Amino acid sequence: MPLTVTERLAANRFEVDEEEPHIVVDQDLARSTGAGPLLVAVCPAGVYSERDDEIDVEYAACLECGTCLAVAPPGALTWRYPRGGFGVSYREG
Numbered sequence: 001m002p003l004t005v006t007e008r009l010a011a012n013r014f015e016v017d018e019e020e021p022h023i024v025v026d027q028d029l030a031r032s033t034g035a036g037p038l039l040v041a042v043c044p045a046g047v048y049s050e051r052d053d054e055i056d057v058e059y060a061a062c063l064e065c066g067t068c069l070a071v072a073p074p075g076a077l078t079w080r081y082p083r084g085g086f087g088v089s090y091r092e093g
């Protein structure tokens, strides 16, 4: 029986860089451009959420697909790959 998306995501391993987040949101620019709903909608890992007019970023779960960077208004998002040894390791698929 094929694995569900949730089961596949649960099979990944994440090494979280607590010192240098690889995703940073410019809250003012994101707010003024309405980026929040877009980021929430496109991220397959549910990294983004909105609360009290702020965008929360749970970067530890990032799959490094780059979709959010592709759709974000210029300057609203600073995104780079995690430093060496950090980030996602795929185990399935």
Ligand code: SF4
Binding pocket: 023, 042, 043, 044, 045, 046, 047, 048, 061, 062, 063, 064, 065, 066, 067, 068, 069
């Ligand atoms: Fe989500 Fe992909 Fe952006 Fe990571 S790179 S935050 S998984 S959309």
